[in-house]
Amino acid sequence: MSIKFLPPLRLLNPSPPVTRFPLMNVGLSINTRRSIPIFSRVLPFKFKYPGYASQFSTRSFRPGPTGSRPEFSRRTGSKPERGEVRTSKSLVEDEAEISDWVSDLRTSSFRGRLTSEDESDSDMGRRYGSKRGPARDRDSGSNRGGAREGFSTKRRRESDSDEFGEPARRRTESTFGPPRKNRGTMGLQNEKSGRGERDLWIKRDDKGVKGERGFIDHDDEVVRGEGERKGLMRNPGGLVTGEDSDDDDDDNGVFEKNALSSTGLKKELDRPSLSSSSDSFMSETRFDQCSISPLSLKGIKDAGYEKMTVVQAATLPAIVKGKDVLAKAKTGTGKTVAFLLPSIEVVVKSPPLDRDQKRPPIIVLVICPTRELATQAATEANTLLKYHPSIGVQVVIGGVRIASEQRNLQANPCQILVATPGRLKDHIENTPGFATRLMGVKVLVLDEADRLLDMGFRKDIEKIIAAIPKQRQTLMFSATVPEEVRQICHAALKRDHEFINTVEEGTEDTHSKVRQMHVIAPLDKQFPLLYVILKDHIADDPDYKVIVFCTTARVTGLVAGLLGELNLNIREIHSRKGQAYRTRVSDEFRKSRGIILVTSDVSARGVDYPDVTLVIQVGLPASREQYIHRLGRTGRKGKEGEGILLLAPWEEFFLSTARDLPITEAPMPSIDPDTKKKVERALSQLDMNSKQTAYQAWLGYYNSQKKVGNDKYRLVELANEFSRSMGLDTPPAIPKLVLGKMGLRNIPGLRSK
Numbered sequence: 001m002s003i004k005f006l007p008p009l010r011l012l013n014p015s016p017p018v019t020r021f022p023l024m025n026v027g028l029s030i031n032t033r034r035s036i037p038i039f040s041r042v043l044p045f046k047f048k049y050p051g052y053a054s055q056f057s058t059r060s061f062r063p064g065p066t067g068s069r070p071e072f073s074r075r076t077g078s079k080p081e082r083g084e085v086r087t088s089k090s091l092v093e094d095e096a097e098i099s100d101w102v103s104d105l106r107t108s109s110f111r112g113r114l115t116s117e118d119e120s121d122s123d124m125g126r127r128y129g130s131k132r133g134p135a136r137d138r139d140s141g142s143n144r145g146g147a148r149e150g151f152s153t154k155r156r157r158e159s160d161s162d163e164f165g166e167p168a169r170r171r172t173e174s175t176f177g178p179p180r181k182n183r184g185t186m187g188l189q190n191e192k193s194g195r196g197e198r199d200l201w202i203k204r205d206d207k208g209v210k211g212e213r214g215f216i217d218h219d220d221e222v223v224r225g226e227g228e229r230k231g232l233m234r235n236p237g238g239l240v241t242g243e244d245s246d247d248d249d250d251d252n253g254v255f256e257k258n259a260l261s262s263t264g265l266k267k268e269l270d271r272p273s274l275s276s277s278s279d280s281f282m283s284e285t286r287f288d289q290c291s292i293s294p295l296s297l298k299g300i301k302d303a304g305y306e307k308m309t310v311v312q313a314a315t316l317p318a319i320v321k322g323k324d325v326l327a328k329a330k331t332g333t334g335k336t337v338a339f340l341l342p343s344i345e346v347v348v349k350s351p352p353l354d355r356d357q358k359r360p361p362i363i364v365l366v367i368c369p370t371r372e373l374a375t376q377a378a379t380e381a382n383t384l385l386k387y388h389p390s391i392g393v394q395v396v397i398g399g400v401r402i403a404s405e406q407r408n409l410q411a412n413p414c415q416i417l418v419a420t421p422g423r424l425k426d427h428i429e430n431t432p433g434f435a436t437r438l439m440g441v442k443v444l445v446l447d448e449a450d451r452l453l454d455m456g457f458r459k460d461i462e463k464i465i466a467a468i469p470k471q472r473q474t475l476m477f478s479a480t481v482p483e484e485v486r487q488i489c490h491a492a493l494k495r496d497h498e499f500i501n502t503v504e505e506g507t508e509d510t511h512s513k514v515r516q517m518h519v520i521a522p523l524d525k526q527f528p529l530l531y532v533i534l535k536d537h538i539a540d541d542p543d544y545k546v547i548v549f550c551t552t553a554r555v556t557g558l559v560a561g562l563l564g565e566l567n568l569n570i571r572e573i574h575s576r577k578g579q580a581y582r583t584r585v586s587d588e589f590r591k592s593r594g595i596i597l598v599t600s601d602v603s604a605r606g607v608d609y610p611d612v613t614l615v616i617q618v619g620l621p622a623s624r625e626q627y628i629h630r631l632g633r634t635g636r637k638g639k640e641g642e643g644i645l646l647l648a649p650w651e652e653f654f655l656s657t658a659r660d661l662p663i664t665e666a667p668m669p670s671i672d673p674d675t676k677k678k679v680e681r682a683l684s685q686l687d688m689n690s691k692q693t694a695y696q697a698w699l700g701y702y703n704s705q706k707k708v709g710n711d712k713y714r715l716v717e718l719a720n721e722f723s724r725s726m727g728l729d730t731p732p733a734i735p736k737l738v739l740g741k742m743g744l745r746n747i748p749g750l751r752s753k
């Protein structure tokens with residue numbers, strides 16, 4: 001059965017045809033075991049370069065006598081093979097866990113949107129509504145109005161929220177597959193049709209017997225019944241219950257019972273139980289063993305790189321052969337060079353620019369989810385291009401005047417463009433001649449691919465892909481490639497792409513040299529605890545360099561204010577800060593020691609700050625993936641590091657979603673009465689506005705976390721606990737409009753204005 005597609009509605013703005021990503025279909029993800037043997041294909045992999053041949057194989061690596069050789073797996077086609085599914089299945093150990101996992105899959109994409117105040121923040125006005133005001137405000141870097149976090153939260157969830165009416169309709173607009181009630185389990189196979197790329201879906205019955213078939217065509221738009229998508233997004237369980245509420249008291253007890261000296265945690269962290277062997281990120285292959293242009297080799301040498309990292313050695317052969325590649329490698333292992341170097345080689349091999357050409361083509365397009373990351377990738381590209389003076393790199397990111405970017409694009413060579421999605425889309429729509437230049441793209445790179453394919457960016461990415469040639473090479477890189485991303489990535493990748501996974505089978509997605517611990521404490525203990533943990537770490541390591549991740553921009557602002565009042569050497573980065581400020585602070589933090597960066601998820605992915613000694617995550621991470629990326633700011637390039645996750649008792653469920661990661665319980669540091677008083681005094685010094693906005697943002701964030709937000713009554717109780725933890729007797733009032741948008745009108749305990 002083939003599906004009839006309706007043409008996209010075009011009203012005011014004529015837009016290019018859109019490549020549609022199939023929605024992440026949970027049913028598909030958890031049933032891949034059955035479909036795999038039919039669809040997966042492992043092509044023999046022959047190395048072109050002698051240097052690689054001895055080093056890698058397509059088979060799983062079993063440590064030899066030296067035990068040091070890294071393992072990676074490589075396969076082609078859009079379907080995972082057995083080994084890989086085992087890896088993702090390690091998250092899902094039994095049937096009961098599957099439902100938890102499914103809930104997480106359902107929520108993870110919009111969770112990401114809610115928390116990650118990445119580039120999307122600045123462009124949210126454009127992406128989620130027709131009003132351009134908010135985006136402009138943000139771009140100018142000014143703080144406006146306490147209600148905005150609530151609104152931006154709403155915008156970010158618009159496309160898949162049940163609470164706001166409009167979203168449910170939108171959600172159905174791009175749903176693919178057969179009507180839900182007819183769905184059994186399904187497998188997807190990508191193939192080319194006369195009309196472009198499409199996915200074959202095959203329905204299976206309970207025994208896995210093939211039944212109904214159909215196609216999902218990426219070039220068309222489908223309108224489908226509402227119930228189908230809702231069924232995917234609703235969380236059947238996982239509410240925070242009254243029992244959890246009672247647990248708060250119990251946990252207070254535990255808190256006191258477990259209390260050690262304030263240095264207890266530090267001592268625990270000092271224990272030398274880290275394995276050092278399996279984490280080698282360097283390969284034995286030298287860059288000069290590969291067919292790379294001599295000028296690029298000179299640039300590499302000047303950058304101080306001699307041997308390739310594992311991911312570089314693993315992906316380079318396939319990329320230089322022109323293959324599409326989806327690569328997974330742990331954080332801080334050199335993925336940026338892995339995609340930049342072969343991309344530069346494509347430019348080198350392209351015909352030189354014609355000086356008279358009015359609209360010279362952009363040859364390589366790199367898309368990154370955050371401004372910091374885009375800037376960093378461009379800097380790395382410039383380093384590698386040191387001896388290629390005629391090749392130009394330009395960056396287009398939110399928060400910068402679009403007119404100045406337009407001038408730059410006009411005046412300077414730009415064979416390589418690094419962009420954040422929202423701003424790139426702006427240029428496609430508003431910069432004269434830009435769309436023509438994009439028609440020259442030969443290589444598309446999606447850095448942090450899983451994030452870019454997330455719902456928050458998906459529409460922009462679809463538009464961007466529609467604006468570049470179909471005949472191109474696509475490279476996708478990330479430290480996390482959840483199964484549902486595997487399911488949809490072939491909308492952008494060719495059918496015969498290679499999935500190169502450098503994470504050794506049976507090992508964690510995190511580095512063994514990074515010790516991971518959790519501290520569970522009720523909200524009223526968390527600010528003092530954070531202070532104690534930081535003080536201990538500072539006392540322990542005079543060269544400390546710490547990142548503290550908070551759930552939202554406003555909460556980040558509050559925590560930074562508090563730690564500043566406590567005389568710690570604090571810097572803060574989040575989406576409420578102007579871009580110039582963000583860039584300056586980021587540069588300063590990169591170069592400094594003895595410093596603490598308090599940040600939201602704008603710094604979660606990709607940012608390469610050297611020698612971060614400790615990452616603290618306060619509150620529920622948006623997802624297991626986000627936890628991994630945040631943690632990955634420490635322990636880069638094979639170094640050691642520490643991570644502490646500070647959760648309230650009712651957030652402890654997160655640990656079961658990250659059960660495959662070695663997060664151990666930390667001994668509870670004790671808070672002496674002086675410290676408690678000191679923190680209370682510091683809290684009282686903070687201005688009311690920062691507490692009000694933090695409270696509202698906190699409520700918005702947890703409202704979006706299904707396991708907490710489904711029970712609105714409990715949610716409000718917890719929010720008011722947070723309010724008390726800031727030293728407030730009465731919770732701040734929230735504008736009625738915002739409460740309405742959050743679906744929290746008339747919930748007892750909330751004050752409205």
Ligand SMILES: Nc1ncnc2c1ncn2[C@@H]1O[C@H](COP(=O)(O)OP(=O)(O)OP(=O)(O)O)[C@@H](O)[C@H]1O
Pocket residue numbers: 304305306307308309312329330331332333334335336337478479605606607608632636637
């Ligand atoms: N061949 C190499 N030899 C030594 N250092 C390298 C090499 N390639 C890259 N690096 C360095 O490794 C560090 C980490 O690289 P990069 O930021 O690309 O990691 P990543 O894998 O993209 O991390 P994340 O997943 O956090 O984005 C950078 O400082 C980079 O300069």
